Amino acid sequence: MTVTRSARRDEIVELAGQMFAERGFAGTTVREIADAAGILSGSLYHHFDSKEAIVDELLSTFLSETMASYRDALSAAPDPRSALRALVLIAFRSVHDHRAAVAVMHQEFHTLLQYPRFQYLRAVSDDAERLWVGVLRDGMRDESFRRLHDPVLTYRFIRDAVWNTVRWYDPDGRYRIETIANRYLELLLDGLGSRQ
Amino acid sequence: MTVTRSARRDEIVELAGQMFAERGFAGTTVREIADAAGILSGSLYHHFDSKEAIVDELLSTFLSETMASYRDALSAAPDPRSALRALVLIAFRSVHDHRAAVAVMHQEFHTLLQYPRFQYLRAVSDDAERLWVGVLRDGMRDESFRRLHDPVLTYRFIRDAVWNTVRWYDPDGRYRIETIANRYLELLLDGLGSRQ
DNA sequence: GTCTATATTGAGATAGAC
DNA sequence: GTCTATCTCAATATAGAC
Numbered sequence: 001m002t003v004t005r006s007a008r009r010d011e012i013v014e015l016a017g018q019m020f021a022e023r024g025f026a027g028t029t030v031r032e033i034a035d036a037a038g039i040l041s042g043s044l045y046h047h048f049d050s051k052e053a054i055v056d057e058l059l060s061t062f063l064s065e066t067m068a069s070y071r072d073a074l075s076a077a078p079d080p081r082s083a084l085r086a087l088v089l090i091a092f093r094s095v096h097d098h099r100a101a102v103a104v105m106h107q108e109f110h111t112l113l114q115y116p117r118f119q120y121l122r123a124v125s126d127d128a129e130r131l132w133v134g135v136l137r138d139g140m141r142d143e144s145f146r147r148l149h150d151p152v153l154t155y156r157f158i159r160d161a162v163w164n165t166v167r168w169y170d171p172d173g174r175y176r177i178e179t180i181a182n183r184y185l186e187l188l189l190d191g192l193g194s195r196q
Numbered sequence: 197m198t199v200t201r202s203a204r205r206d207e208i209v210e211l212a213g214q215m216f217a218e219r220g221f222a223g224t225t226v227r228e229i230a231d232a233a234g235i236l237s238g239s240l241y242h243h244f245d246s247k248e249a250i251v252d253e254l255l256s257t258f259l260s261e262t263m264a265s266y267r268d269a270l271s272a273a274p275d276p277r278s279a280l281r282a283l284v285l286i287a288f289r290s291v292h293d294h295r296a297a298v299a300v301m302h303q304e305f306h307t308l309l310q311y312p313r314f315q316y317l318r319a320v321s322d323d324a325e326r327l328w329v330g331v332l333r334d335g336m337r338d339e340s341f342r343r344l345h346d347p348v349l350t351y352r353f354i355r356d357a358v359w360n361t362v363r364w365y366d367p368d369g370r371y372r373i374e375t376i377a378n379r380y381l382e383l384l385l386d387g388l389g390s391r392q
Numbered sequence: 393g394t395c396t397a398t399a400t401t402g403a404g405a406t407a408g409a410c
Numbered sequence: 411g412t413c414t415a416t417c418t419c420a421a422t423a424t425a426g427a428c
Contacts (some may be wrong), residue, residue, distance in 0.1 A: 024304075029421065043393070109363075110303070156364060160357045193342035241406075
């Protein structure tokens, strides 16, 4: 986490992130990353200790920024409904603004967890779960939301639907991210409708 | 698709599927698969032409079975609400019954699409989308469901939430798959509740 | 900060004996 | 149907010159 910042580093992380998102972490070679950056593979090791260090920087940066946004939003929200809406909007926003990081986190989470180095991913993921579930519980308590049978399950359904949009969302496509976010909020809050 | 069936083949596909689900397709070696099957890596090639052929068989078998279940359910369902419920239950059932195939499909879909050999994944995925979206449209038409702004978006939210459960569902954990399915249906049909 | 050159390891796959 | 033996290639990573 205590890394030396440089424009070149950030550039490489960005390029590598796009490739990881597209072909997977294991499916991307350091040579390809170096090619994209216009240098030879050996030169990459001047900037990073290893391929893992690159994905590590991509994810840790993204996760700390996202958690910070979550916490800011929570302290500004007047009630659980606003808080939930804010969290959902932040998440969709990062699908747009940090596509590669979201895609890699989403796609490589499980396989990266095998390595000790990436145990912090689990920790952050658990933190996020606690934060969202807290909002759902608050909303049940003050009756903004129906009594849910299980806020943990509800959170996971939300999380999975939101983050997965990164796999089909196209910044140049016909759905703007705000449109997607609003449609999702409508579905989440009102449901499909339960009339017989 | 026209493959010679044998118990040994099926066994290898099953073992390999578990490993692909756990470590990813690119992260699993043919040697590891052979080890798990109790043979040497060279011997694997008596059964399969390549590593890709193994994942191909895993996915194509799973997908044709799933699509068949979907179609059976649709022809048996008396109305759109029943049809939607049936589709959701089939999907959650396969998260339980075909964990590895669901996980691999979910996790490797995007990267496999790079290869011509796996273009059929896109085709099946599109078929499934048409089928689900048809049910949503039917339900809007007969007013079983609220008029949705976009049934395609709604379908994708559903699909992503349902298939992603494979990443955290534990067959020996505290949530039974039927419990998860029913909680999801409640959320989908009724929403969180939109009271101020 | 990048290059040249290369060490080292492990990957997918093949041929032919048993 | 499996093993022995091995080919071939590509992967991550390193050392030291420029």
